[in-house]
Amino acid sequence: MPHPLSSPFVRDQLALRATSANAHPVRRGGEYVLYWMQSTHRLPDNWALRFATLEADRLALPLIIHQGLDPTYEHASDRIHSFILHNARELQQSADRRGLRYQFVLRRRRDDDRRTVDRLAARAALVVTDAFPTAGIAERTARLAQRVDCRVVAVESYAIVPSALFIKEEYAARTLRPKVMAHLEHALEPVTDSPPRIGVSEALWRSLDVDRLDLAGDLDAEIARCEIDHSVPPAPLVSGRRAALARLRHFCAESLGDYEERRSDPADPDGSSRLSPYLHFGQVSGAEVARAAIAAAGRPGADKFLDQVVTWRELSLNFCLRNPRFRQLRALPDWVLKNMEKHAADPREAVYSLPQLESAATHHPLWNAAQRELVATGVIHNVMRMYWGKSVLMWSARYGDALRHLIHLNDKWALDGRDPSSYGGIQWCFGKFDRPWGERPVWGTIRSMSLERAYKKFDAKGYEKRWDGDVRQL
Numbered sequence: 001m002p003h004p005l006s007s008p009f010v011r012d013q014l015a016l017r018a019t020s021a022n023a024h025p026v027r028r029g030g031e032y033v034l035y036w037m038q039s040t041h042r043l044p045d046n047w048a049l050r051f052a053t054l055e056a057d058r059l060a061l062p063l064i065i066h067q068g069l070d071p072t073y074e075h076a077s078d079r080i081h082s083f084i085l086h087n088a089r090e091l092q093q094s095a096d097r098r099g100l101r102y103q104f105v106l107r108r109r110r111d112d113d114r115r116t117v118d119r120l121a122a123r124a125a126l127v128v129t130d131a132f133p134t135a136g137i138a139e140r141t142a143r144l145a146q147r148v149d150c151r152v153v154a155v156e157s158y159a160i161v162p163s164a165l166f167i168k169e170e171y172a173a174r175t176l177r178p179k180v181m182a183h184l185e186h187a188l189e190p191v192t193d194s195p196p197r198i199g200v201s202e203a204l205w206r207s208l209d210v211d212r213l214d215l216a217g218d219l220d221a222e223i224a225r226c227e228i229d230h231s232v233p234p235a236p237l238v239s240g241r242r243a244a245l246a247r248l249r250h251f252c253a254e255s256l257g258d259y260e261e262r263r264s265d266p267a268d269p270d271g272s273s274r275l276s277p278y279l280h281f282g283q284v285s286g287a288e289v290a291r292a293a294i295a296a297a298g299r300p301g302a303d304k305f306l307d308q309v310v311t312w313r314e315l316s317l318n319f320c321l322r323n324p325r326f327r328q329l330r331a332l333p334d335w336v337l338k339n340m341e342k343h344a345a346d347p348r349e350a351v352y353s354l355p356q357l358e359s360a361a362t363h364h365p366l367w368n369a370a371q372r373e374l375v376a377t378g379v380i381h382n383v384m385r386m387y388w389g390k391s392v393l394m395w396s397a398r399y400g401d402a403l404r405h406l407i408h409l410n411d412k413w414a415l416d417g418r419d420p421s422s423y424g425g426i427q428w429c430f431g432k433f434d435r436p437w438g439e440r441p442v443w444g445t446i447r448s449m450s451l452e453r454a455y456k457k458f459d460a461k462g463y464e465k466r467w468d469g470d471v472r473q474l
Contacts, residue, residue, distance in 0.1 A: 004194040005054050013187075014054070014155070017047050021145035021152040026059065030125025030150065033059065033196075033206060037067040038140070039132035040157040040282035041087050042241055043094055044193060048155035052128040053196050059125055062200040064208070065100060066120055067091070070107035071093045073136060075412040077232035079378060081223045083415060086239040087283055089215040093207035094241070101200040106213045109227045113220075119209050121148040128192055130282075133320040135418040158285045158420070159314055161187045168352055169322035171333070172433050184310060186289055188215040235378030235415055237277060244278035248289060251275070252296035260304045266381035267459045267466075273305070277378065277415035279313075286313060302411035308427060315433065316424025326423050327407060329400055329430070336431035339444035340399045346442045352395045354405050366451050366460050367391050371409070376467070378415035384463070390428035390449040394442055403430065 033041065035052040045051060049065070056063040069084055070076075088104045095102035103115050121127050123146065128143055131154035138154075145152040156163060170176040213222065224230070237243075251273045255262060262271030278284045293302040325331040329340070352362055358372040360368040360375070370388040374380045380388055388404055394403035406426045411417040436445035437440050454460045 002321065004192050005050055005161055007191070009186075009189050010050065010054075010191055013047065013162065016164045017131070017156040017159075018051050019092075020153050020155050020158075020398060021129075021141055022148075024149055024151045025177070027125045027150035028060065030059075031123045031198065032062045032064050032125065034054070034120050034124040034127045035063060035065045036127055036129040036144075037065055038137050039130040039135065040285075041067070041084065041091065042092065042285070043098060043100065044445075045157070045288055046282075047084075047157040047195075048128055048130050050191070050193065051153065051155045051239075052126075054194040055126055055128065056198065057381070061125055062204065063101070063122075063196040064120070064200060065095065065102040066105070066210075067102070068105040068107065068116060070112075070114065071110055071204045071227045074418070076226075076228040077224055077412070078228065078230055078234050079232045079415065080415070081226060081228060082219070082234035082275065083237075083239040083281060085215075086128045086224065087241065087281065088213075089219065090240040090242060092285045093279070098282070099195045099401060103204060103210060104213045104215055105210050106222060106226070110221075113211075116210055117144060119149060120154040120406070121150060121152075123208075124150055127152045129154050132158060133317070134420055134423065135324075157285065158273065158281065159317055160184065160310055161314060163314070163317055163321055166318055167322075170318050173307075173311050173315055176315050176318065177307070180223055180310055180314055182377050183203060184306075188287055188294075202213070204470055206213050216448045232412060235277075236376075237378060237415065239277075239281075241278075241283045244275065244284040245288075247275060247278070248273070248284065248292050252292050256293060256297050256302065256305060259436070263304075264383050265458045266384045267462050271329065272382055273309075274379065275419065279402075279418040280419040286310070308462050312424070316420040318423075319424050319432070320420040326420075327403075329403055331427060332430055332432055335436055336446065339431070339436070339446060341397070343442055343444040344398070346399065348395060348442060350395050351397045352392075354408060357392065357395075357405055358409060362391075362395065362450055364391070364453060366463045372467040372469070374413045378413065380414070383458070385425065387449055389426055389452055390452060393446070399430065403427075 033052050033056040034386055035049055040046050040048055052063055067088060069081065092102055107114065127148065127150060130137065132138060141154050157297050161180045164238055165183065166179060178297060182395065227260060255270045265271050275284065275289060286309055290306055293305050320326045323331050341350050350363055356362065360371040362368055367388060370380050370384040392406050393402045410422050410426060431446045437447045444473055
C-alpha cells in the first residue's frame with residue numbers, strides 16, 4: 001500500500017522545503033530518527049514532521065519528537081516561556097492521541113546541562129529540524145550540524161509557498177504578489193498526515209538520557225524557577241492550538257466578510273485576525289489560515305486578507321532569508337539610506353531614550369496607549385503598530401537608534417517578536433518595501449504618518465482611554 005505521505009505533491013514540496021545542514025550521511029546503526037522541534041510547535045500541517053516520518057519509515061526506524069527550552073535566548077521571559085510551555089502541554093496530549101512519542105526538556109538555569117540534543121543526536125540516524133531565519137534558530141541549527149556526526153536536515157514549514165521558489169530578494173509586495181499567488185492554489189493542497197509505522201519501544205524511551213518535564217504539573221511554578229526575565233509577565237492571550245483554531249473560526253465567521261473596512265480600526269477588537277502570536281510560534285500554519293479564509297468567503301471574498309497572510313508575510317520571510325542585514329539600516333534601499341544621510345541633522349520635535357519609550361513616557365497619549373497595549377497584552381493592533389514605529393523614527397536622535405529601540409521593544413514585549421513579519425513591519429516604517437514620497441524634515445522622502453491625523457481616522461480617544469494608566473500597573 002502506498003505511504004499516505006508519498007504523494008507527488010508531498011514529494012515535490014519536500015524537495016523544495018528540505019535542506020541539508022551538513023554533509024554527513026545518515027548514520028548506520030542509528031536507533032531512531034530525531035525531530036528536533038524548534039519553531040513549528042504543532043503536529044498537523046508540519047512539513048518537518050512529515051519529512052521525519054517519511055525518513056523514519058524509509059529507514060524502518062521509530063521517530064522521537066524532542067522540544068526543549070532554555071534560558072539563553074534573547075529576551076527570555078515569563079511571557080515567552082509561558083506561551084511555549086502551555087502549548088507544549090497541549091502538544092503532549094495531541095501526540096499521545098496520535099501514537100507519537102513527544103518529550104519536552106526545560107533547562108532552568110544557564111549553567112544546567114546544555115547538551116541534551118547532542119546526546120539524542122549521538123544515537124540518531126538522522127536529525128530533522130525546523131528551518132527558520134530569525135530568533136537564533138538558523139544559527140542554533142548550524143552549530144549543532146557542525147558538532148554532530150550524522151545528517152542534519154532543516155525543513156521549512158513557515159511559508160505557504162516554498163521560499164526556495166524565490167531565490168532573490170523581492171523589493172516590494174508588488175513584485176512578489178503575482179509570483180506567490182500563482183502558486184497559492186497548488187501550495188494549499190491538503191495532505192493526510194500519518195504516524196510512523198514503527199513505534200518507539202518502552203525500552204528505548206526509558207533509555208534516553210533526558211530529564212523530561214512533567215507537562216501535567218504546575219507550569220507556572222516551573223517558569224518561576226527559570227533564570228529568565230520575570231519582569232515581563234505572561235500575556236493574557238491563551239496559548240495553544242485549540243485557542244488558535246477557535247480564534248481563526250471566530251474571525252472567519254464574524255469578521256472576514258467586512259475585513260477590508262474593519263481592519264483599520266484599532267478600537268474594533270475583532271476587525272483583524274489577531275493570529276500573529278499563534279503563527280509566530282507555529283501553533284497554526286499560514287496554510288491552515290488561508291484554507292479557512294477561502295472556505296469561509298471564497299477566494300475573491302478573502303483576497304484582501306490573503307494579501308496580508310500570504311503576500312506580506314512571505315515578503316518578510318523572503319527579506320529575512322535573502323538579506324542577512326535584516327536587523328540593520330543597511331538592509332534598506334539606497335534611496336532611503338541617501339535620504340537619511342541628507343536629513344540626519346534635522347531637528348527632532350522630541351528625543352526619547354529607550355527607558356522612556358519602554359515606560360510609555362512620551363508627550364503623546366496615543367503613542368503611550370500603543371506601548372501600554374504592547375506591555376499589557378503582548379500585541380499592538382496592526383494600524384497602531386505602524387503609528388508606533390513611525391513615531392519612534394521621528395523621536396530618535398539617529399535613525400539607527402530608532403531601529404534598535406523598536407526591535408528591542410518588539411522582541412522583548414511582543415508575542416510575535418523575533419519573527420520575519422515583525423522585522424519586515426519595523427523596516428517598513430523606515431521605507432523598506434515602499435517608494436519615495438514628498439520630502440519633509442526628518443522623514444525626508446520616507447512615507448510619513450502623523451499621530452494627529454489618526455484622530456480623524458478612528459476613535460483614537462477611545463483607544464487612549466482603554467489603555468490609560470501606569471504601564472507598570474497594567
